[in-house]
Amino acid sequence: MTSRTGRGILSAAILASALTLTACGSAEEADKEGGRGARGPAQVGFVTVQTTSVPVTVDLAGRVTAYQMSEVRPQVAGVIRRRFFTEGTIVRAGQTLYEIDPRVYRAAANEAQANLNSARANAEATRIRADRFRPLAEIEAVSAQDYTDAAAQANQAAAAVEQSRAQLETARVNLSFTRVPAPITGRIGRSLFTEGALVTVGQADPLTVIQRLDPIFVDIQQSSADLLALRRSLATGGVVPASAAVRLTLEDGSDYGQTGTVQFAEAMVDPATGTVTLRARFPNPQGILLPGMFVRAGFAQAIDQRAILVPQPALQRQPTGEASVFVVGPNNTAVRRQVVADRTQGGNWVVTRGLNPGDRVIVQGTANLRPGAQIRPVPASAPQRIAPPPAEGNGEGGAGSGNGAAAKAN
Known part of the structure; x- marks a missing residue:
């Protein structure tokens, strides 16, 4: 009785092993037939890049400065008898502001x-x-x-x-100096002296200050290193000067709305800050800009005629900060290319070195891409057609159709 039981257990184990091997073989065949075992090269989308003209834009800090400013001071000594203006109003050049006892x-x-x-x-x-x-x-x-x-x-x-x-x-x-006139036309500030005050020639404080605010200046600070790099780029060719409009961002983050132009650059570097002052002129009809305000100025200093625009998803950053992209290499292989891209324009990186016109840069399907991998390149965002698998001859294809759908690119 015991020997029969042992032989029965042994036969059952042999049968189970045979069924397991059969099932594994069937699964492998099913995978091959369903296309999961050999899917072929990964499909990637690419764009063909070309050189284009890209403005070299900068975003710098600036301070608003009055177009004209005059400190009204007495030129004779005496007691102020009358004041002829209202503080905060616009005065005209030559208008009498004060009368000193004559x-x-x-x-x-x-x-x-x-x-x-x-x-x-x-x-x-x-x-x-x-x-x-x-x-x-x-x-x-x-x-x-x-x-x-x-x-x-x-x-x-x-x-x-x-x-x-x-x-x-x-x-x-x-x-004649006993009647103090306005030297310029502009908005006058508060009066620092009242009627009855004694004023003298050469006193420290002015009587009042007049500022012309329309138009108005914005003094922009740029580092001397950046300015030197720009001049070298202009000297080597490929980069030409630009006279683009300057736009301002106010302290609350809003856009000023009016555009200005750069008038000139200082011919000296501030030894304390290492910066060069650029002066831009802006219209200020509403008086929004006031002297002393801090703003951000954005403008194009030059036009780079040999730059290449690459969509931002295509560029990858290494932990060291180096930038790279994948391009379609010989025999449809993925090749990693080191590039220099230090600024953006819209949704693109501006690549100034590392790519050549006609390179096919991979912009889609880069998540798991490895250098040297075989790929199937198609134009980026190419439409795809989803086709069902061919029907099996035994009539049971309907049950397995959910596992065998294949995407084919047009």
């Missing part, structure tokens, strides 16, 4: 006028005397020395007239 300066002008009249009278008398001595000296009725002295006195009197005239002009100018 009485002392008017008296000085009157005195100078009197001195001039006296000098003129004396000059007239000495001239007549010299004219009378001339014929008398010729007939030796008077000595030649007397005539010479009379002529010298006449010349001195004439010089005194000119001196008095200059003193009168000075007195009149000082009198």
